[in-house]
Amino acid sequence: xxxxxVLIIGAGPTGLFCAHQLGIIGLTCEIVDNLDKAGGQxxxxxxxxxxxxxxxxxxxxxxxxxNNLLKQIKPxxxxxxxxxxxxxxxxxxxxxHVRTNxxxxxxxxxxxxxxxxxxxxxxxxxxxxxxxxxxxxxxxAVKDKTIFKDKxxxxxxxxxxxxxxxxxxxxxSKVNLIHRRDGFSGAEASVQKVKALSEQGKINLYTKYQLxxxxxxxxxxxxxxxxxxxxxxxxxxxYVLGFFGLIMQLGPIxxxxxxxxxxxxxxxxxxxxxxxxxxxxxxxxxxxPGKLKLILSGFHEGALAARGCFKYAKPDEKLRFEFTTTSxxxxxxxxxxx
Amino acid sequence: MxxxxxxxxxxxxxxxxxxxxxxxxxxxxxxxxxGIDADCGGGMSCATCHVYVNEDWLDKLPVKEDGEEDMLDxxxxxxxxxxxxxxxxxxxxxxxxxxxxxxxxx
Numbered sequence: 001x002x003x004x005x006v007l008i009i010g011a012g013p014t015g016l017f018c019a020h021q022l023g024i025i026g027l028t029c030e031i032v033d034n035l036d037k038a039g040g041q042x043x044x045x046x047x048x049x050x051x052x053x054x055x056x057x058x059x060x061x062x063x064x065x066x067n068n069l070l071k072q073i074k075p076x077x078x079x080x081x082x083x084x085x086x087x088x089x090x091x092x093x094x095x096x097h098v099r100t101n102x103x104x105x106x107x108x109x110x111x112x113x114x115x116x117x118x119x120x121x122x123x124x125x126x127x128x129x130x131x132x133x134x135x136x137x138x139x140x141a142v143k144d145k146t147i148f149k150d151k152x153x154x155x156x157x158x159x160x161x162x163x164x165x166x167x168x169x170x171x172x173s174k175v176n177l178i179h180r181r182d183g184f185s186g187a188e189a190s191v192q193k194v195k196a197l198s199e200q201g202k203i204n205l206y207t208k209y210q211l212x213x214x215x216x217x218x219x220x221x222x223x224x225x226x227x228x229x230x231x232x233x234x235x236x237x238x239y240v241l242g243f244f245g246l247i248m249q250l251g252p253i254x255x256x257x258x259x260x261x262x263x264x265x266x267x268x269x270x271x272x273x274x275x276x277x278x279x280x281x282x283x284x285x286x287x288x289p290g291k292l293k294l295i296l297s298g299f300h301e302g303a304l305a306a307r308g309c310f311k312y313a314k315p316d317e318k319l320r321f322e323f324t325t326t327s328x329x330x331x332x333x334x335x336x337x338x
Numbered sequence: 339m340x341x342x343x344x345x346x347x348x349x350x351x352x353x354x355x356x357x358x359x360x361x362x363x364x365x366x367x368x369x370x371x372x373g374i375d376a377d378c379g380g381g382m383s384c385a386t387c388h389v390y391v392n393e394d395w396l397d398k399l400p401v402k403e404d405g406e407e408d409m410l411d412x413x414x415x416x417x418x419x420x421x422x423x424x425x426x427x428x429x430x431x432x433x434x435x436x437x438x439x440x441x442x443x444x
Contacts, residue, residue: 045383117377123444126415158411180416185408210416228418245412247386247444248377263375284379293379 002079004028005313006306007098007108009086012040014283014298015114016069021306023076024330027313029112031078032100034085034119039066041116041284042295044246055296065295075335085119087252089279094312096278109312110278112305113265114298115285119251123244125156127211130240137220138240148173152236154223156211157243158183163190165241170202176235178206178225209233214240253285261287271308272301278312280305340433344371344389347441356428362437363387363423373439380424382406386444387423388413389437399426414442 006022008015011033022029037043042051042062050059060068084100089111091097098106122140124130130138142148142165149172155162158179163186166177177194184191198205212226215234223237250263259266259275264287267273272280282301284293291297310319324330331338339355342365346352356365366374366387378384382405391399396419406425410416423437 041378041383045378046381049381049383123412123414126442159408180411181407183407185411245385248384 001105001107002030003107004030005109006112006309007106008112008114010114010116011038012116013042013065013069013295014302016073017299018112018114018302018306019078020073021303023333025310029078032081032084032086036083038070042066044120089256110309113281113285114283117248117284119249120246121249123247125211125242127213129214133220140242148239151238153239154178154237155241158185159243160186161243163194166203167193170197176204178209180210182207272305273308280308340428343436345438346373347439358429360428361424362426375443382409385409385413389421389423389439390417391419391421392436393419395435414440414444
């Protein structure tokens with residue numbers, strides 16, 4: 001059991017800055033995120049897109065913003081628990097016990113939900129019967145590539161994941177790459193490589209086709225793919241891989257008894273506490289009259305939620321308002337040497 | 339104001355007066371039209387405001403910017419008449435536009 005003052009759910013910019021604000025006022029925290037890295041939407045959806053509305057930073061990319069926030073919280077040695085999704089919350093006397101899908105457990109005084117629009121999950125095929133083969137002969141990520149050796153693999157998608165795996169697996173497997181249009185969104189060098197491999201007969205490329213249905217009993221035997229113009233082809237496949245990026249799902253947060261309205265959690269604007277004492281929500285996931293889904297609003301919300309957490313972590317102490325420019329305590333926490 | 343008609347998957351029709359300058363996505367969100375999620379809030383980075391545009395409107399719409407087609411690769415059941423509604427800015431020329439909302443966004 002990890003014991004700390006505050007658990008932050010979500011390592012996006014809002015969660016990261018909230019960790020900073022907690023650190024400044026002398027509270028400890030740990031951060032859980034379902035992705036394999038910090039940064040949230042900034043890193044997953046638009047790492048290279050410039051952002052122009054972070055105060056005092058005329059232009060920066062999602063990745064730069066994330067790296068700077070990580071640098072800013074470095075003095076606080078915050079523990080990250082990545083690839084973990086929070087599943088269960090339980091109130092135990094004055095504390096919260098939290099468990100993730102990876103069976104990590106936390107004992108905390110309060111929780112800040114900075115979960116964006118939910119946790120990122122792979123986008124799946126629209127075809128219903130795909131579900132039945134998921135994890136057995138149909139995958140949305142590659143965990144063990146050795147199972148594909150000498151097999152026939154049908155890969156769907158046009159982004160980097162689809163192209164990279166098509167190239168990689170063409171060394172040891174028979175690869176069909178199927179995409180809905182002639183253009184690809186992946187890196188140009190990968191597109192050229194795939195086209196070259198297709199000309200050499202090492203990848204069978206089907207463009208303007210989409211999955212129509214999968215055929216098989218316990219495992220997939222073949223897939224039927226449908227052309228834009230309606231023609232259907234059946235191609236033998238031992239395995240199917242789908243790479244359509246990620247979608248955000250609110251997931252278990254829906255079951256915690258929070259007041260939820262249009263996939264967002266209602267909060268007060270004094271300290272961003274939800275209808276449940278000790279549970280706070282900040283960033284894209286919270287809603288209140290006038291809410292703006294901007295990173296800068298998330299920073300403000302995190303600063304106030306951090307102060308709201310204080311009374312739960314240190315019920316016998318009073319929080320004094322201080323500036324980092326003059327507060328000795330804050331500067332010590334930041335590791336400033338004078 | 340322009341009239342935009344949103345047809346949901348269950349064949350319900352919602353015709354709304356949307357202020358010029360808003361996007362077709364915003365018109366849906368502000369009027370609680372079900373089926374448009376717009377998770378990223380209009381940043382062309384999530385493909386959850388995907389709509390099918392009635393064929394006769396296709397060539398009257400602004401051309402797709404770089405990136406919209408890439409995002410549509412990720413959409414649920416994309417078709418030739420697929421667009422991201424966050425990229426369709428309402429103006430007099432779109433008065434009467436009809437969009438169909440897919441059964442799911444992801």
